[in-house]
Amino acid sequence: MKKVTIYTDGACRGNPGAGGWGTVLVYNGIEKELSGGEAVTTNNRMELTAAIKGLSALKECCEVELYSDSKYMVDAINLGWAEGWRRTNWKNGKAKNPDLWEELLSLLGKHKVKVLWVRGHNGHEYNERCDALATAAADSYK
Numbered sequence: 001m002k003k004v005t006i007y008t009d010g011a012c013r014g015n016p017g018a019g020g021w022g023t024v025l026v027y028n029g030i031e032k033e034l035s036g037g038e039a040v041t042t043n044n045r046m047e048l049t050a051a052i053k054g055l056s057a058l059k060e061c062c063e064v065e066l067y068s069d070s071k072y073m074v075d076a077i078n079l080g081w082a083e084g085w086r087r088t089n090w091k092n093g094k095a096k097n098p099d100l101w102e103e104l105l106s107l108l109g110k111h112k113v114k115v116l117w118v119r120g121h122n123g124h125e126y127n128e129r130c131d132a133l134a135t136a137a138a139d140s141y142k
Helices: 043-056 071-078 081-087 098-110 125-139
Strands: 002-014 017-027 030-041 062-068 112-117
Touching: 002 043, 002 125, 017 043, 017 125, 030 043, 030 125, 043 062, 043 071, 043 098, 043 125, 071 081, 071 098, 071 112, 081 098
Parallel strands: 002 062, 062 112
Antiparallel strands: 002 017, 017 030
């Protein structure tokens, strides 16, 4: 099974506002950058989208370390909140963005994924790169 590291970040100019996401995939020393955005969105939607886009780029089942500075996303996955929201058909008031959570949970089930938190804006090379990709994408909608 291939081992891939995925770094992600989302950004928003206002919340809601123009938003962007950035993802860097690293496999065998090769890096691939992805980014995009939306004219009107939220920061959490962009954080989730970054992870979705990174996992969607994988062409086969992989062992993945997925890094995010979104404590909300990391905790929702690692502490089982998202699966709980899914079990209650997203009726729990904390279950925002069920469309993205459903897609992300589906992708997590296709790979062996370890989701890890990294402190944002703390000099981490790939987190800073993802932030630059995300903010540039958000700024393109201003």
